[in-house]
Amino acid sequence: SQKIEQNSEALNIQEGKTATLTCNYTNYSPAYLQWYRQDPGRGPVFLLLIRENEKEKRKERLKVTFDTTLKQSLFHITASQPADSATYLCALGDTGGFKTIFGAGTRLFVKA
């Protein structure tokens, strides 16, 4: 069955450093991969999308890579700030329907 794996352990980093989160998937060939941010008690908020034919995407301090051979995406936050502390969700989808599947998320803590 399709499976998305994100590091279940929280990631603790110091302010100003680069946070790197990993998303691995199996039994799936997605057309695109998305990253969302979720704060406690709130709904997820879309951050970035990268398509299967793209290797890297950037948006301000965010960078996403997508390796369809390794079936892996890396999500980087450069110059991290305490306000970046949240849970980050990886999601995959295809062009055949409306079925976007999510990973369980990785909790990020940025210490001042």
Place this chain on the structure above:
Amino acid sequence: ETGVTQTPRHLVMGMTNKKSLKCEQHLGHNAMYWYKQSAKKPLELMFVYNFKEQTENNSVPSRFSPECPNSSHLFLHLHTLQPEDSALYLCASSQERTRRTGELFFGEGSRLTVL
């Protein structure tokens, strides 16, 4: 302020109660979704409606009954729930598209507790 509004934000109900969750989107989207989020688990897709027609039912128990009267409103009717149904229920919407983006816009969720 989110373009997707969910009510109520918190709901406590007994196993024999009947209640409903409501979702309204103000984004002009045509697809609407219900997801269930339990602690430490991935979001689980429950139902999808596109132009008011149900396109996905992810083997959800019949004690959850969705209703989509128009493209802006989505309901989830709840009856005879079990304690394990306690979770955060998230509504989302998206634009009909070439299906190459799939960006979802989520509401803030309805936190359901079943006693």
